[in-house]
Amino acid sequence: MTVSSSSAATGIEPIAEAVPLSLCAREPHVPADRLVAEMVPPPRFDSVRFSTYIPDPNQPSQSEAVRVLESFATGLGGAPAAPARRSLFGFGKAKAPKTPAGPRGVYLDGGYGVGKTHLLASLWHATPAEPELKAFGTFVELTNLVGALGFQQTVRTLSGHRLLCIDEFELDDPGDTVLVSTLLGKLVEAGVALAATSNTLPGKLGEGRFAAADFLREIQGLSAHFRALRIDGEDYRHRGLPEAPAPFTEEQVAKAAYATEGASLDVFPDLLEHLARVHPSRYGALTDGVKAVCLTDVGPVPDQSTALRLVVLADRLYDREVPVLASGLPFDQLFSEEMLKGGYRKKYFRAISRLTALARDAKGLVKA
Structure with a gap:
C-alpha cells in the first residue's frame, strides 16, 4: 500500500x-471565466432567505435591517433604469440629475455572527433579476477578479449587473483602497446597485491597518456610495450552544x-x-x-x-x-x-x- x-x-x-x-x-x-461564473452565494448561503433569518427580539436593529433590505430588493425590480433616473435604492420617483447623487447601496455593519452574510445572500436571492445580472463575492474575490480580467474589462463585465454584493468588505492596504474606490465609482455611474457587509463602518475602513488619513479622500468616496445599517447582537453561531x-x-x-x-x-x-x-x-x-x-x-x-x-x-x-x-x-x-x-x-x-x-x-x- x-x-x-x-x-x-x-x-x-x-x-x-x-x-x-x-x-x-x-x-x-x-480561470477568469470561473471567477465570474462563481460570483454567487456560496453553498452555506444558497438556500437562505429573509424568511429564514431569525431576528433576536432583543435587537430591533436586526428586524429593521430585514425591512430595509426587503424594500431595497423590491426596488430593484422592473426594467433597469438609466443611472441618472434611479433614486437612492432604485425605487421612488426619479429626480437625479445627470449623475446619481447620494448613496447607491446599503452597507451592513456589525460584529461577527449577527447574520450579515445571511442577509446579504438573502438580498441577492430576493432581487428580481436573472442570476447572470447579479454578482456576489467576497472583497478578496472582487479584487482578484480585477487582477484576472484587468480593470476596464471588470468594469465592462459588472456594469450590466443589477446588483453587486460584496461580503467581508475590508481595506487592508492603500492599493486596495484606490482600486475599489475607483471601481465602485464606475459601477455606480453605470447604474449598478451595491450592497456590502463588514465589521467596520465605511468611514473607518483601513483604520488601524495603514495610514488611512493619507487616503481619506478615497475612503470618504467609498463611504458616500452606501447607506450604513448597524446590526447589533451576539454571535448566533454560539448562542445557546x-x-x-x-x-x-x-x-x-x-x-x-x-x-x-x-x-x-x-x-x-x-x-x-x-x-x-x-x-x-x-x-x-x-x-x-x-x-x-x-x-x-x-x-x-x-x-x-x-x-x-x-x-x-x-x-x-x-x-x-x-x-x-x-x-x-x-x-x-x-x-x-x-x-x-x-x-x-x-x-x-x-x-x-x-x-x-x-x-x-x-x-x-x-x-x-
Whole structure:
C-alpha cells in the first residue's frame, strides 16, 4: 500500500486502503471565466432567505435591517433604469440629475455572527433579476477578479449587473483602497446597485491597518456610495450552544481522516506555509471536493501575514460547510493577544467563531 504524504508527515500508518487528500499537495489555478461564473452565494448561503433569518427580539436593529433590505430588493425590480433616473435604492420617483447623487447601496455593519452574510445572500436571492445580472463575492474575490480580467474589462463585465454584493468588505492596504474606490465609482455611474457587509463602518475602513488619513479622500468616496445599517447582537453561531469540543488526539484525527471519504489530512504548520504559495482568492478552489479538513499539531499562528491568510481559509471552509477536526491547541488560542488587540482583531474573532462552529460540526467524525 502506498503511504501518502499526509501519513508520512504525521508519523501514523494508514488504516485504510483509501488515503486522505492533502491541501498542501494542491496548487489550484482558477480561470477568469470561473471567477465570474462563481460570483454567487456560496453553498452555506444558497438556500437562505429573509424568511429564514431569525431576528433576536432583543435587537430591533436586526428586524429593521430585514425591512430595509426587503424594500431595497423590491426596488430593484422592473426594467433597469438609466443611472441618472434611479433614486437612492432604485425605487421612488426619479429626480437625479445627470449623475446619481447620494448613496447607491446599503452597507451592513456589525460584529461577527449577527447574520450579515445571511442577509446579504438573502438580498441577492430576493432581487428580481436573472442570476447572470447579479454578482456576489467576497472583497478578496472582487479584487482578484480585477487582477484576472484587468480593470476596464471588470468594469465592462459588472456594469450590466443589477446588483453587486460584496461580503467581508475590508481595506487592508492603500492599493486596495484606490482600486475599489475607483471601481465602485464606475459601477455606480453605470447604474449598478451595491450592497456590502463588514465589521467596520465605511468611514473607518483601513483604520488601524495603514495610514488611512493619507487616503481619506478615497475612503470618504467609498463611504458616500452606501447607506450604513448597524446590526447589533451576539454571535448566533454560539448562542445557546455547548462549548466547542476540545482538540482531539493526533491519532484520533488521523484515524478519522482515513475513515472519512473525501477528507484531507495535513500538519498545521505545513499548511500555513503552503497557504503563502497560493493566492487567497484560490482558497475556495483549494478545498474543491474536500468533505472534511483534518489538521494535526495546531498551534499559535507565527505572524500577522500568516494569520490573515488563515482567516480567508476559515471563511472559505465555513462558506462551504466543511467540518474541521484538529489536534493541538484549541482554535481560540491561534492568535496572540497582540493580534487580538490590533487593527485586524475583528477578522481574527470571526475566524475563531467560524472555526469553532466547524469544529463542533466535526465531532461526529471521531468514533466513540
